[in-house]
Amino acid sequence: MGNEALQISLPLVLLTILTFSAPSATASASDRRYNVGDHVPLFVNxxxxxxxxxxxxxxxxxxxxxxxxxxxxxxxIGEVLNGDRLANTLYQLNFRQDKNGERLCQKKLKVAEVAKFRDAIVNDFYFQMYYDDLPVWGFVGKVEDESWTISDKGTKYYLFKHVVFDFFTMGTK
Incomplete structure (x- = not known):
């Protein structure tokens, strides 16, 4: 009976030693620090x-x-199971540097591309991006069933062509 107790307690003792002697791996918001002008990654999802x-x-x-x-x-594995599909973007955002009205590209849409955007707008599609692991959401567009003027009739589909990013840093102690 003494050997059985030794066999059971030895793995428990080893596990306890490894748990308390291994360096802890914790993540927090304060792990990432940027200097003014540093590139901050933005991924589309x-x-x-x-x-x-x-x-x-x-x-x-x-x-x-x-x-x-x-x-x-x-x-x-968690991102994959969550359905995340992160990819790079054309956006170049630097820490604490303001930008105003930068054009990423100019594109003439084909009929099939307009139809894809229209379907996404009709189905109330959102998009998700990550800015330094901070999730950012927005809508692809909107539908207006009634016009604001008397002369215009019918449904209107609006594609949001501009994205405005306003990120603020919080003060530290």
Whole structure:
């Protein structure tokens, strides 16, 4: 009986020693520090209908402007299971540097591309991006069933062509 107790307690003692002697691996918001002008990564993630969050597509499945080449970010198992599909963008955002009205690209949409955007707008698609692991959401566009003027009749579909980023830093102790 003494040997059985030793066999059971030895792995428990080893596990306890390893648990308390291994360096802890914790993450927090304070782990990343940027200096003024440092590049802060912005990744596009996914698009999908707001009313069905499990139905998602890659961001560039819609005909947005994209970098050449599109580089997929290596993801953790949790990100993969969550349906994340992170990829690089054309946006160049630097820490604590203001930008005003920068054009990423100019693109004439083909009929099929207009139809893709129209379907996304009708289905109330949102997009998701990550700015230094901070999730950012927005809508692809909006539908207006009635016009604001008397002379215009019918449904109007608006594609949001401009994205405005306002990020603020919080003071530290």
């Amino acid at each position: 996914k698009v999908g209908p707001l009313n069905n969050p499990s139905e998602t597509y890659q961001y560039y499945d819609l005909p947005f402007c994209y970098p050449d080449p599109v580089i997929q970010k290596k993801e953790s």
